[in-house]
Amino acid sequence: MPELPEVEVVRRGLQQHAAGRTVVAVQVLHPRAVRRHTAGPDDFAARLTGRRLRATSRRGKFLWLPLDSDDALLAHLGMSGQLVVQPVGADDEVHLRVRLTLDDGRELRFVDQRTFGGLDVVGTDRDGVPEPVLHIARDPLDPAFDDAAFVAALRRRRTGLKRALLDQTLVSGIGNIYADEALWRSRLHYARATDTMTRPQVHRLLADVRGVMGEALAEGGTSFDSLYVDVNGRSGYFDRSLAAYGQEGRPCPRCGTPVRRDPFMNRSSFTCPRCQPRPRHGRW
Numbered sequence: 001m002p003e004l005p006e007v008e009v010v011r012r013g014l015q016q017h018a019a020g021r022t023v024v025a026v027q028v029l030h031p032r033a034v035r036r037h038t039a040g041p042d043d044f045a046a047r048l049t050g051r052r053l054r055a056t057s058r059r060g061k062f063l064w065l066p067l068d069s070d071d072a073l074l075a076h077l078g079m080s081g082q083l084v085v086q087p088v089g090a091d092d093e094v095h096l097r098v099r100l101t102l103d104d105g106r107e108l109r110f111v112d113q114r115t116f117g118g119l120d121v122v123g124t125d126r127d128g129v130p131e132p133v134l135h136i137a138r139d140p141l142d143p144a145f146d147d148a149a150f151v152a153a154l155r156r157r158r159t160g161l162k163r164a165l166l167d168q169t170l171v172s173g174i175g176n177i178y179a180d181e182a183l184w185r186s187r188l189h190y191a192r193a194t195d196t197m198t199r200p201q202v203h204r205l206l207a208d209v210r211g212v213m214g215e216a217l218a219e220g221g222t223s224f225d226s227l228y229v230d231v232n233g234r235s236g237y238f239d240r241s242l243a244a245y246g247q248e249g250r251p252c253p254r255c256g257t258p259v260r261r262d263p264f265m266n267r268s269s270f271t272c273p274r275c276q277p278r279p280r281h282g283r284w
Contacts, residue, residue, distance in 0.1 A: 004139055004173030005216035007061050010083055014056040014065065017085040018108050022052045025101040033097035033110055036120040036132075047071060047121040048100065059129070060136045060172025066128050071121050074130045075110070078117025084109050139173035140210050141217075151202045154194050160283040161197070162190035162269060165209075174209060177245045178216065180270050182209040184244035189276045190262075190269045193283045215241065244270040 026045035028034055037044040053073065054066040063083070064072040075083060084093070086107050098110040098119055110119055122130045138145045150171060157164050164170055165179045174182075183190055185208040188201070197205075219241065243253045248261040252272035262269045 004060065004141065004175075004178070005213050007058055007063060007077065007173070008141070008217055010077070011056050011058045011063055013085070014063070014083060014108075017106070018053050018065065018102065019055050020053065021102040021104055021106075023048045023050065023100050024103050025049065025099075027099040027101075028097075029099065030097040030115065032115045033112060033118050034120065036118050044119070044121055048073065053102075057128070059133050059142075060139050060168055061175075062130070062133050062136065064130050064133070066124065067121075070123060072124050072128070072130050074120045074122050074132065076117050078112065078114065080114045081110065081112040081117030084111060136168050137170055137172045140171060140206060141173070141213060147203070147206060150206065151199055154202055155197055155199070157194040158283065159194055160190060161188060161192040161194055161205075162264065163283075164194050166265070173213075176267050176269075177242070178209065178212050180245040181212040181243060184270075184272060184276065185212065187275050189271060189278050190264065191283060192279050193281065196279075244272065246270065 026048050028041035028045060031041050034041050034044045047069075048067070051067040051069060051071075054068065056063065056065050058064075062074065062076055064074045066072045075081070077083070080095075086109055088101065088105050088107055090107070093109065093111045095111050095113040096109055097112050097115065100108040102108060110117075112118075120132070122132060124130050125134065153170060154164055157170075162179050162183060165174045165182075166176070179190070182205060186201070186205045188205060244259055247259040247270055249258050251257065252259055252275060255272065255274050257272050257274040259270055260273050262271070
């Protein structure tokens with residue numbers, strides 16, 4: 001699933017190629033892609049047609065383009081969703097689900113092989129935040145992120161450290177890849193109990209989260225296959241810099257110990273057994 005750096009790459013592309021444009025036509029090719037719009041595909045199209053797209057925003061893994069109304073076009077990429085910009089007349093993608101024709105002769109297309117993602121036209125609060133996103137915490141790259149509040153909230157939890165990092169109501173945008181990479185940088189095991197963390201340790205971990213996400217963003221995100229691309233169809237290259245995630249059996253870049261893979265929440269966690277020793281009384 002795309003994580004914060006990948007979604008931010010897409011946001012920047014939308015800001016460059018779609019913001020400020022007017023939607024002149026909408027075509028829903030698969031109703032599941034707009035299933036969260038409970039009024040149906042026809043209403044979805046009607047509420048977008050003729051509307052101007054404003055500056056693109058993001059919170060965690062959610063993207064939205066405010067409209068020149070009280071609504072916003074909200075997108076969640078799910079496991080395989082893509083937002084791509086194509087000239088009118090370009091060949092359709094195999095898994096094209098929604099087509100928005102813009103007033104500059106291009107199309108904003110939602111492509112989704114697994115159809116876990118989707119688009120919706122939703123109302124916003126007075127700050128322009130879509131209603132379905134209000135429960136999502138700010139992410140570490142957000143200028144308004146409150147470091148002290150995060151440190152205090154994490155230390156109050158009684159759970160495992162990685163489970164806390166993946167809790168989007170505590171901090172958003174961190175997924176499996178960047179949690180493993182940040183924990184490796186901080187030399188912390190994913191099962192470390194959050195209530196045993198000191199304030200300096202949490203601040204260091206937060207710095208490592210920002211560091212790995214910033215580096216991933218500079219590389220265009222992490223692409224393991226063709227399911228993640230930016231709005232121009234380009235892949236990211238941060239997978240070449242991964243130290244822990246997906247590196248089972250390979251030497252730790254820091255000490256040379258083979259990286260270990262453990263089952264975790266129906267996924268996997270990757271750690272260096274030497275640099276990130278398992279705590280005696282951890283929590284999962």
